[in-house]
Amino acid sequence: MSDAAAVLDDVCDEGDELDLLVAGLTEARWALPTPAPGWSIAHQIAHLAWTDRVALLAVTDAGEFAGEVEKALAAPDTFVDEGAAAGARLPAPELLAQWRAGRDRLVRALRAAPPGARFPWYGPPMSTASMATGRLMETWAHGQDIADTLGVRREPTARLRHVARIGVRARDFAFSVRGLAAPDEEFRVELTAPGGELWEYGPADAVQRVSGPALDFCLLVTQRAHRDDLAVRAEGTDAEQWLDIAQAFAGPPGAGRAPKGEA
Template identity: 70%
Template structure:
C-alpha cells in the first residue's frame, strides 16, 4: 500500500502546478514575455525552467543513466546551464511551451506514484526519496510561481502547501552556511510559524527544540518568501532571537545551488 504521507505530497504538488497553470494558461504572447523579478527572465523563462527541472526529476526516477548525462552537461557549464535551459524553453511558442510543461508534470506525477517509497534517487544534491523529491518540486514550483504572480500583479492566497516549503527551509539551514563557506551554528534553532488564514490547522507550525535559545517567529508565508529569496527580510514580519538566528535570516535559502543574491528591499527599488 502506498505511503499515505507520500500520496498527500504528490497531491499537493499536482495542486501547486494547477494553480500556476491557471495563472498562465490564458496569457497572450505579450503576457508570456512579461519580465519577472528574476533579472532577464520573463514568465516564459519561469515556466521553461520548471519544465526543464520536471524533466530532470522524471529522468532521475526512471532513467538514472540519462539523468547522469544531464548532470555531466551541467558540470561543463555550472554557471550557465540553468539559464541556458530556461532560454531554450522560452524560445518556444507559448502554446508549445505550455503543452510541454503540462506533459512533463503529468509524466512526473505518474513516475512519483510508481516509485518505490524507500528507494533514493539521484539529484544535483544528495539523493532523495520520491516524497522528498515531490516536496522539492513543490517548493520550486511555488517559488517560481511567486515570480509569475509578481509579474502579473496577482496576490496568491497562501495555503497549507507552504508546510513543504517551510520544512525544506528549516532543514536547509546548514546548507545556507556551507554554500557561503561559513561554519554552521551549533545546535538547532526553534522556528515557530503562524499558519495562513486559510489553514485547516490553526496551531503554529513548529520546528526544533522548544527551549532552543536561538529562535525565529513570524508568518509562515513570510518565512517561505525569505527562504526562497522572493522577498528581503526587511519587508517581512519575521523576528529573530539570538545572534545566530539573526544571521541566518540574512542568508537562508531553501534551494540547492550557489548562494543567490536575494531581493532588494522594497525601499531600494
C-alpha cells in the same frame, strides 16, 4: 495515504493553481519581465518544465540523469539559465503543453516508485517525498515571481508547510554554501500557518529562535522577498545570521531581492 502520496497530491494542486494563472495569457504577456533578472514569464515556466524533465530522468533513468549532471558541472553558472532560455524560445502554447505533459509524467513516475526508493540528484539522493517536496517548492516560488509580475495576490495555503520544512532543513546548507560553519545547536522555528495554527520545528527551549508568518518565512527562504519587507524575526546572533543567508534551494547562493524601497 503515505507521506509521498500526500505531497504528490499537493504538487498537483500547486501546479494546477499556477496553470490557471498563465493559461490565458497572450504571447505578449508571456514575454513580460519578472523580478528574476533576465527572466520572463516564459523563462519561469520553461525552467519548471526543464526541471521536471531532469527529475523524471533521475526517477526513471539514472544513467541519462548522470549526463545532465555532467552538463551542470561543465557550466555551473549558466546551465540553469540556458535551460530556461531554450524553453522560453518556444511558442507559448507549445511551452504550456510541454510543462503540463512533463509535470504529469513526473507525478505518475513518482507515484509508481517502490517504497523506500531513492533517486540521484544534484546534491544528496532524494526519496520520493523529498523529490516531490522540491518540485512543489519550486513551483510555488516561480509561481510567486509570475504572480508578482501580473499583480496577482495569491491566497496562501497549507501547502506552504512543505516549503517551510525545506527552508528549516536547509539551514546548514545555507551556511556551508557560503563557506561558513553551521551552528552546532538546533534552532526553534515557530511559524503561523495560513489557517492560524502554529507550525513548530526544533526544541522548545532552544536559545536561537525564529518566528513569524509562514508565508513570510517561505518568501524569505526562497529569496522572493527581502528580509526587511517581511515579518520574520530572530532571537540570537546565529539565528540573525541565518535569516540573512537562508535559502531553500540547491546550488550557489542567490542574489536575493532588493528591499522594496530600493527596487
